[in-house]
Amino acid sequence: MEIKFINRKTGEVQIETPPGEGFLKLLYNNPFGKMLLLPLVKRKFLSEWYGRKMNAPSSTKKIAQFVKDLNIDMTEANKSIDEFSSFNDFFYRTLKPEARPIESEFISPGDGKLLAFEDVADIHKFFVKGRKFTVKEFLNNAELASTYKNASLLILRLAPNDYHRYHFPYNGTPTTSVKIKGDYLSVSPYALASNFTKVFCENKREYCILKTETKGDILLAPVGATMVGSILETFTPNQPVNKGDEMGYFAFGGSTIVILIDKNQIKIDEDILTNTKNNIETFVKMGEKIGV
Template sequence: MKIQYIDRKTGDIHTETPPGETFLKLLYNNPFGKIALLPLVKRKFLSSWYGKLMTKPNSINKIKGFVKELNINMEEAEKSIEDFTSFNDFFYRRLKTSARPIEEGFISPGDGKMLAFENIADVHKFFIKGRKFTLEEFLGDKELAKEHQRSSLIILRLAPNDYHRYHFPYTGTPSEMTKIKGDYFSVSPYALASNFTKVFCENKREYCILSTKEKGNIIVAPVGATMVGSIIKTYQSDIKIQKGDEMGYFAFGGSTIVLLVNKDKLKIDKDILKNTKNRIETFVKMGEQIGK
């Protein structure tokens, strides 16, 4: 299995080699890994322990090698490498405003690889293994699930080399976060291909309801993953925000943002839908238009 994605700006297809790729394959593709190792890796204590290591002052020694290996553009960051106080301080670094202009329409909440489904029912056709994905299980709320049964589903996967702050995709008023406890499965394509529903309905996750005039209520749900020490909220609930305002950030590790938007009120950009149907992710950046 190759992890491939399309660079939206150039149209080029790239192959992603995630850190720890061999270990991920062992965990999710190998019977021994699934039985003996995965039960340990998904537990909170391991991700919390590693997250604490990444906040120690001596963790700054990992930054330069990480930047070089994953070819991270530090010209976009507000601070230089020498100014970070820990690896996590670098990991959830802020970017210069000019690095992520806010475009028209409905925007991507962050940097990452995107899949988009006009109808939620199409998700199970894409991820055919494992039990069927249901909104009620994902949200833990029967009435809210019913409200969004006609929604489109957008999944933004953040890799370790991506910008790890996330923002509001549309102007509106956000609710407080609803938190759902869970495990810490990886959100890599290896894990999703093995069992999409297990990852999204058993992982730690949070969501807010963003009330908007034109799009109705939008669900914005950050989902934790292996080695994500924490999901940090940075906005104030029940106060109107503008599209592109910061919502929060992830500590060390890859993770995901899930969006639910009424399909009658959002026309997702055709290239993203086409790529998804062709079973390939689209690389987008925060602030980039993904729908009208």
């Protein structure tokens, strides 16, 4: 199984090789892994244990090899490799402001591979990665799901080598977040291909609504993942924010942000929609324009 995506800046089709590829294939593509290992990996104690391990000072010895293996550009970071106090400190590192310029219009809230649907109802026509995905199941709220039943849907998947802080895609005022309980399932491409619905509708997640003056209510939902102990907010609810202001960050692991927008107010860029229809993700960076 090759994991392909479009590099938006170059237009090239590239192949992603997730860290721990062999283990992920065992978990999600192998009957033995699904039966015996996956239930263990989903347990909260394992995620919390690994989170503590990544917070330990001794975990800094993992950073240099991780950077080398995944070809991470450390010139963008505010700290050098030897300045981090733990692997997690490195993992949710902050970047220099010039590393992620904030472009015009509606922007990506983070770095990652993006799928986008102009109308969430379209998912019933060709599904996502071959699996049905409903807003009602994801939000666990029928009334709220009805509000967004014809919204545009964006799914931004962060890989472990990506910048793991996420930001507001537009000016507005965010509500208090609502937490939805769930497991810590991987959001790797192997997990998505195996059972897209389970990953998004049974994973630990939360959402807040960014209320804007001119573009309607934008729903922003971070999704946790295997080995991620928590989704960490850094914003103050009910206080105005500017486009590009930080919303929060993820600890170690792959993670995802699901976004629902009013399709009559914001139009997703056509190249992203076309790539999605061709069943391929588009790599974008935080601050990059993805709609108007």
